Amino acid sequence: MPPTGAAEADVHVELSGVCKQFGAVRALDDVSLVIRRGQVHALVGENGAGKSTLGRIVAGALSPDSGELFVGGERVQFRSPREALRHGIAAVSQEAAIVPGFSAVENVMLGGEAQTVGIVRRRELRRRFAELTETAGFSIPPDKPGAAMSPAEQQKVEILRALTRNAELLILDEPTAALGAGEKRQLHEIVRSLVAAGKTVILVSHFLAEVLQLADTVTVMRDGRLIRTSPAAVESEQSLIQAMLGRSLDATFPDKQPPARDAPVVMSVRELSGQGVHRVSVEVRAGEIVGLAGLVGAGRTEFARIAFAADPRTSGEVVIDGRRARRLSPRGSLAAGLALLPESRKDDGLIFTRSVAQNVSIASLPRFARFGVLDFRAERRAAEDAMRRSTVSGRPAAGVGTLSGGNQQKALFARIILRSPRVVIVDEPTRGVDVGSKRAIYEMLIEFAALGGGVLLISSDVEEILGLAHRVLVMRAGRVVRELEGEEITESAVLTAAFEYEPDGRGEAA
Amino acid sequence: MSNQELPPAAAAQRRLPALELATLGRFAARGRRNGIVVAFVVLFIVLAFSSSAFATKTNLLNILDQQASTLIIAAAATLVLVAGNIDLSMGSVYVLAGVVAAQVAQSTSSTLAILIGILVGLGIGAVNGVIVTVLRINSLIATLAMSFVVAGLGSLVTSGNLIILLGHPGFGDLAGTVVLGVKSSVWITLAFVLIMGLLLTRTVVGHYMSAAGGNAPAARLAGVPVRLVQMLTFTLLGGAAALGGVIDDSRVLSAQASSDFGQTLTFTVIAGVVIGGTSILGGAGSVWRTFFGVLFIALIGNGYALLGLDPLYQQITLGGLMLLAVALDAWATRSTR
Ligand SMILES: Nc1ncnc2c1ncn2[C@@H]1O[C@H](COP(=O)(O)OP(=O)(O)OP(=O)(O)O)[C@@H](O)[C@H]1O
Ligand SMILES: [Mg+2]
Numbered sequence: 025m026p027p028t029g030a031a032e033a034d035v036h037v038e039l040s041g042v043c044k045q046f047g048a049v050r051a052l053d054d055v056s057l058v059i060r061r062g063q064v065h066a067l068v069g070e071n072g073a074g075k076s077t078l079g080r081i082v083a084g085a086l087s088p089d090s091g092e093l094f095v096g097g098e099r100v101q102f103r104s105p106r107e108a109l110r111h112g113i114a115a116v117s118q119e120a121a122i123v124p125g126f127s128a129v130e131n132v133m134l135g136g137e138a139q140t141v142g143i144v145r146r147r148e149l150r151r152r153f154a155e156l157t158e159t160a161g162f163s164i165p166p167d168k169p170g171a172a173m174s175p176a177e178q179q180k181v182e183i184l185r186a187l188t189r190n191a192e193l194l195i196l197d198e199p200t201a202a203l204g205a206g207e208k209r210q211l212h213e214i215v216r217s218l219v220a221a222g223k224t225v226i227l228v229s230h231f232l233a234e235v236l237q238l239a240d241t242v243t244v245m246r247d248g249r250l251i252r253t254s255p256a257a258v259e260s261e262q263s264l265i266q267a268m269l270g271r272s273l274d275a276t277f278p279d280k281q282p283p284a285r286d287a288p289v290v291m292s293v294r295e296l297s298g299q300g301v302h303r304v305s306v307e308v309r310a311g312e313i314v315g316l317a318g319l320v321g322a323g324r325t326e327f328a329r330i331a332f333a334a335d336p337r338t339s340g341e342v343v344i345d346g347r348r349a350r351r352l353s354p355r356g357s358l359a360a361g362l363a364l365l366p367e368s369r370k371d372d373g374l375i376f377t378r379s380v381a382q383n384v385s386i387a388s389l390p391r392f393a394r395f396g397v398l399d400f401r402a403e404r405r406a407a408e409d410a411m412r413r414s415t416v417s418g419r420p421a422a423g424v425g426t427l428s429g430g431n432q433q434k435a436l437f438a439r440i441i442l443r444s445p446r447v448v449i450v451d452e453p454t455r456g457v458d459v460g461s462k463r464a465i466y467e468m469l470i471e472f473a474a475l476g477g478g479v480l481l482i483s484s485d486v487e488e489i490l491g492l493a494h495r496v497l498v499m500r501a502g503r504v505v506r507e508l509e510g511e512e513i514t515e516s517a518v519l520t521a522a523f524e525y526e527p528d529g530r531g532e533a534a
Numbered sequence: 535m536s537n538q539e540l541p542p543a544a545a546a547q548r549r550l551p552a553l554e555l556a557t558l559g560r561f562a563a564r565g566r567r568n569g570i571v572v573a574f575v576v577l578f579i580v581l582a583f584s585s586s587a588f589a590t591k592t593n594l595l596n597i598l599d600q601q602a603s604t605l606i607i608a609a610a611a612t613l614v615l616v617a618g619n620i621d622l623s624m625g626s627v628y629v630l631a632g633v634v635a636a637q638v639a640q641s642t643s644s645t646l647a648i649l650i651g652i653l654v655g656l657g658i659g660a661v662n663g664v665i666v667t668v669l670r671i672n673s674l675i676a677t678l679a680m681s682f683v684v685a686g687l688g689s690l691v692t693s694g695n696l697i698i699l700l701g702h703p704g705f706g707d708l709a710g711t712v713v714l715g716v717k718s719s720v721w722i723t724l725a726f727v728l729i730m731g732l733l734l735t736r737t738v739v740g741h742y743m744s745a746a747g748g749n750a751p752a753a754r755l756a757g758v759p760v761r762l763v764q765m766l767t768f769t770l771l772g773g774a775a776a777l778g779g780v781i782d783d784s785r786v787l788s789a790q791a792s793s794d795f796g797q798t799l800t801f802t803v804i805a806g807v808v809i810g811g812t813s814i815l816g817g818a819g820s821v822w823r824t825f826f827g828v829l830f831i832a833l834i835g836n837g838y839a840l841l842g843l844d845p846l847y848q849q850i851t852l853g854g855l856m857l858l859a860v861a862l863d864a865w866a867t868r869s870t871r
Contacts, residue, residue: 332755334755353754354756354757355754366752371751372751372752375748375752375756375817376748377744377813377816377818378744378745382744386745393737396738396739398736398737398738
């Protein structure tokens with residue numbers, strides 16, 4: 025357990041008057057902060073508040089425009105993450121750098137092998153790996169190939185990799201954003217064991233409960249400024265929200281508006297099968313939000329991609345508004361009125377070489393063209409309007425990579441809004457999104473349904489499912505194992521179905 | 535009974551992030567943006583002051599006439615690169631289309647011969663496109679292989695001979711008709727470059743190209759017909775290479791399969807595109823900057839000739855400049871930290 029006498033713990037890192045400007049955006053404005061050794065120091069704030077920027081400055085990935093950085097009392101000016109690493113500081117990026125063909129051992133030791141004069145000594149590596157996992161207090165199967173690792177395992181690799189390089193301070197930027205409930209708990213354990221081993225952790229997270237559980241100290245940021253730093257013990261979710269948003273949020277979830285009794289079915293998926301998905305049938309009615317719950321790896325994302333025709337199906341069909349898509353492709357699905365918000369915004373969502381506005385309009389371009397020639401102004405206006413409606417904050421003409429993580433997610437929402445489909449499948453829609461914007465996204469989903477659309481909501485956040493869905497399907501091992509409606513929708517019912525379903529041996533011979 | 539295990543890799547595989555940072559493309563764009571224009575203008579002024587023969591209408595039009603085929607091909611090649619591929623067969627297609635057109639012209643009308651030459655190019659480009667997008671073979675390898683096949687076909691057509699077009703005045707009209715004091719080769723070039731530029735920036739298809747090259751899986755999920763669009767870029771480049779081939783036939787009134795120019799053309803074009811700041815990673819680039827990139831290389835050559843410098847150093851200079859372009863790019867990436 026961390027030493028709690030905050031006053032006695034010595035200073036590990038100190039920032040003094042740090043400013044960072046990106047074009048017209050003041051990402052950090054005169055931030056001064058003390059991070060004590062052996063503590064979990066959490067950073068919370070809205071999307072774009074400057075949390076990642078601060079983390080990247082400490083990790084040497086960005087240089088501040090002005091202000092000073094001290095490590096262990098010594099003034100430092102990092103010119104690269106490597107230099108920061110030499111001072112024992114490592115960032116564990118959310119998007120782990122994993123070599124698919126390498127085993128866990130090789131991935132962890134990646135780049136550290138140089139000492140062995142170019143020859144990688146396998147047995148030596150294994151021994152060091154064993155030692156490392158021993159001291160770290162967690163492990164991964166050493167032979168597991170990178171390609172087969174879950175996001176949580178990838179993150180473990182990153183953390184272990186940082187530890188091999190003698191990192192004393194680890195920066196975890198939204199480490200649990202992509203994790204399921206079980207994996208989240210594992211990561212919390214990891215953070216605790218890191219601190220127990222005397223490491224310092226900077227934790228960026230939008231899960232306030234997680235922050236209050238793990239952190240010793242919490243710093244709240246807003247618009248690049250530091251609002252306050254206080255011991256986690258004196259904060260509550262409400263007090264943090266108040267400080268982050270500058271206003272309170274009465275409830276996380278808006279009221280549910282159930283669909284009309286006689287609402288027509290807008291999406292009907294019949295006996296859909298494919299890689300990792302076995303005969304899944306789902307019906308969504310107009311105005312209905314159907315939750316698709318389950319553990320990470322239960323086949324929900326696979327189902328979504330197959331239904332959207334992004335991945336091949338072996339059997340089954342998807343009918344939107346009574347019609348089947350003319351062609352089995354994402355393009356065909358979109359034309360039929362089905363849209364997908366993909367799980368990974370970085371891999372499957374955003375086009376980083378293009379601007380925010382272009383990313384928003386890309387799925388609807390033909391609408392702004394005559395004979396294939398674009399009407400720029402119409403395109404731009406519509407994109408900006410969609411951005412506004414999905415509360416994206418950022419310049420439309422800027423590269424989409426300049427948006428903060430949460431705003432990138434909202435930009436993908438804007439893309440869907442602009443396309444105005446009949447049915448939307450949203451896969452982890454609030455990943456990396458701050459509490460205030462979460463609420464905005466929930467309102468968008470509810471409004472979309474209220475206007476007669478159908479929503480299939482995939483989420484690993486059970487509360488989100490409980491708070492939004494009119495009906496819940498629970499998936500496990502590629503099958504729908506339970507359907508819950510109305511009063512039946514409770515956390516324990518969802519979790520029980522997700523965990524405890526016993527396969528009854530029904531053959532899936534198809 | 536089939537209590538089969540789920541393949542656990544399936545889910546994880548897709549989530550695997552690329553090793554390269556997304557930030558790379560983001561910053562690089564800004565630094566590259568106008569470097570080539572500045573460099574071009576500076577070189578232009580330097581040459582204008584150091585040689586009185588340089589800034590004359592004749593010399594400048596001459597450069598454009600000589601660079602017609604390179605400019606045309608580079609304009610189309612920009613689209614292929616932006617859409618995330620590369621084509622190494624353009625030099626061979628240029629040669630093949632040239633000799634096919636010349637050969638056909640021996641027995642029919644020049645117009646028909648020119649059309650057939652261009653059709654051959656479009657056809658090979660389409661084949662390239664199918665190989666890359668449908669058969670999913672890496673474009674570098676596919677078009678490298680194709681370049682050998684096409685070069686071989688060229689030698690087959692000519693049996694190694696030089697084909698003379700002197701007796702076919704209609705062929706010469708393609709490049710040599712003077713309109714408003716400027717040769718048609720130059721007019722065709724300007725029109726083609728303009729069309730490619732507008733295609734990339736102003737049309738749905740052009741934006742699809744950029745999206746496909748920027749992040750193909752994401753573009754596909756956004757409804758972009760990625761394969762079709764990439765196929766189109768290859769086809770256009772095939773056609774452009776052929777157009778370049780027949781224009782040069784028309785300029786020199788002969789064609790041969792073993793042309794040195796054809797051999798180095800592919801690399802000159804890629805050099806021009808890259809110096810013009812188009813990302814070889816795909817997703818970002820511009821046709822008009824390619825235009826300046828190619829002309830910049832041409833000016834260096836022209837400058838060496840006018841100033842009487844040893845042409846041996848010309849290639850070294852070119853190579854150095856390419857490295858510089860890439861280095862500036864990397865430097866710009868870092869300086870925005
Ligand atoms: N490379 C960049 N170029 C331009 N602007 C940037 C860049 N990186 C960050 N910004 C801007 O700086 C601000 C702070 O971004 P930062 O990523 O630090 O936010 P954050 O607090 O981590 O948000 P989130 O919770 O959404 O991840 C945002 O307005 C963002 O758009
Ligand atoms: Mg962030």
